[in-house]
Amino acid sequence: MDFLTLFAIYVVVVLTCIVLVCKYSGRQQTPFSIISNSIVKVVAPFTPKWLQRFSQWTMHRLFHQRNNMFIYLHILLEVAVYAEFTYEVFAFCREMDTTLTSLSVPYILLAIKTYFFYLCIKRDPGAVTKKKVAVQLHVYPYDRRLFHPGVSCPTCQLVKPARSKHCRVCNRCVQRFDHHCVWVNNCIGAQNTRYFLLYLFCVCAMAGDIAILTGDMLIHAVLRSGLLSASYIDEYGQQQPAGPLFVVQHLFLTFPRIVFMLGFLVFVFFLLAGYALFHSFLALVNQTSNEWYKSRGYVCQHCHPTATEDHLCSPAPDHSKRYFYSKGLLRNLGEIFFPLQPVQKKDN
Numbered sequence: 001m002d003f004l005t006l007f008a009i010y011v012v013v014v015l016t017c018i019v020l021v022c023k024y025s026g027r028q029q030t031p032f033s034i035i036s037n038s039i040v041k042v043v044a045p046f047t048p049k050w051l052q053r054f055s056q057w058t059m060h061r062l063f064h065q066r067n068n069m070f071i072y073l074h075i076l077l078e079v080a081v082y083a084e085f086t087y088e089v090f091a092f093c094r095e096m097d098t099t100l101t102s103l104s105v106p107y108i109l110l111a112i113k114t115y116f117f118y119l120c121i122k123r124d125p126g127a128v129t130k131k132k133v134a135v136q137l138h139v140y141p142y143d144r145r146l147f148h149p150g151v152s153c154p155t156c157q158l159v160k161p162a163r164s165k166h167c168r169v170c171n172r173c174v175q176r177f178d179h180h181c182v183w184v185n186n187c188i189g190a191q192n193t194r195y196f197l198l199y200l201f202c203v204c205a206m207a208g209d210i211a212i213l214t215g216d217m218l219i220h221a222v223l224r225s226g227l228l229s230a231s232y233i234d235e236y237g238q239q240q241p242a243g244p245l246f247v248v249q250h251l252f253l254t255f256p257r258i259v260f261m262l263g264f265l266v267f268v269f270f271l272l273a274g275y276a277l278f279h280s281f282l283a284l285v286n287q288t289s290n291e292w293y294k295s296r297g298y299v300c301q302h303c304h305p306t307a308t309e310d311h312l313c314s315p316a317p318d319h320s321k322r323y324f325y326s327k328g329l330l331r332n333l334g335e336i337f338f339p340l341q342p343v344q345k346k347d348n
């Protein structure tokens with residue numbers, strides 16, 4: 001395979017990954033969904049009806065109904081990265097005397113991450129149920145800005161506790177609702193935000209660590225090949241030093257899978273690090289992403305108590321008191337790791 005073909009495949013794979021990863025939040029208002037919706041609108045007149053219906057059905061199954069597809073995809077990507085790391089990078093690193101301790105870090109991180117991933121999937125995020133709603137109503141006071149007392153969920157037919165929201169994918173109301181995450185096929189709410197945060201940090205650390213080890217390996221490979229001091233004869237018969245482009249091309253051709261993997265990992269790392277920082281910020285200021293979106297004027301339940309995600313308010317509500325409920329960074333964080341329990345508040 002020549003360099004250009006390989007490079008084209010590489011770009012296509014990376015772009016596909018970007019599209020998949022961007023789509024994972026499953027939210028209505030992400031820039032990506034706005035772009036994809038407009039693409040659908042443009043392409044729609046040229047595609048046959050059955051194809052449209054099929055893709056709508058697929059999208060519905062994938063993003064608007066509970067399913068394990070993204071969990072499988074997640075495991076598949078992980079297996080691919082770890083297999084590649086174990087079979088190619090690991091052996092090379094051993095040869096160049098990287099210690100076994102630093103080579104075992106990715107596996108330790110994998111074990112820790114799997115534990116939090118499992119908890120995110122399995123733990124009840126804090127579903128509002130008929131049996132528990134009476135005590136759940138007392139966990140948080142209504143702020144009368146975003147959450148108003150006495151509003152019922154039209155689907156669950158239960159009074160909505162403050163900070164809760166109906167998840168349309170799981171078809172239930174969830175306490176301190178943050179968002180529905182398709183990667184763990186569960187809502188992120190009062191009881192599992194902590195696991196979600198730890199999970200995000202573990203995935204970042206995993207991607208970052210493997211990327212560093214791989215990068216180190218590639219640098220050694222280049223140094224060892226002596227390419228940096230090599231030169232070639234150009235078409236005019238002149239001697240030219242091999243530039244960086246030459247080195248990149250050499251790496252692509254010698255270690256195509258490793259370079260693929262490194263590109264993917266660097267991308268995943270920056271994307272998830274940004275996402276993890278955003279969620280840490282929210283945890284520190286005692287907000288959920290749901291509240292953050294709402295107080296930015298995307299949805300205002302003040303003028304429409306039963307407004308859905310798609311409802312946009314104009315004019316946008318007042319933003320000035322966005323962190324009104326923060327009791328200090330540490331106490332906010334404490335509440336994430338020790339969520340307020342409905343039972344504790346029973347006798348207030």
Ligand SMILES: *[C@@H]1O[C@H](CO)[C@@H](O)[C@H](O)[C@H]1NC(C)=O
Binds near residue numbers: 141163
């Ligand atoms: C977080 O905000 C809620 C209101 O939205 C408030 O009841 C709660 O006490 C706050 N918790 C902390 C630790 O600030």
Ligand SMILES: [Zn+2]
Binds near residue numbers: 153156167171
């Ligand atoms: Zn509901």
Ligand SMILES: [Zn+2]
Binds near residue numbers: 168169171179181186
């Ligand atoms: Zn959900």
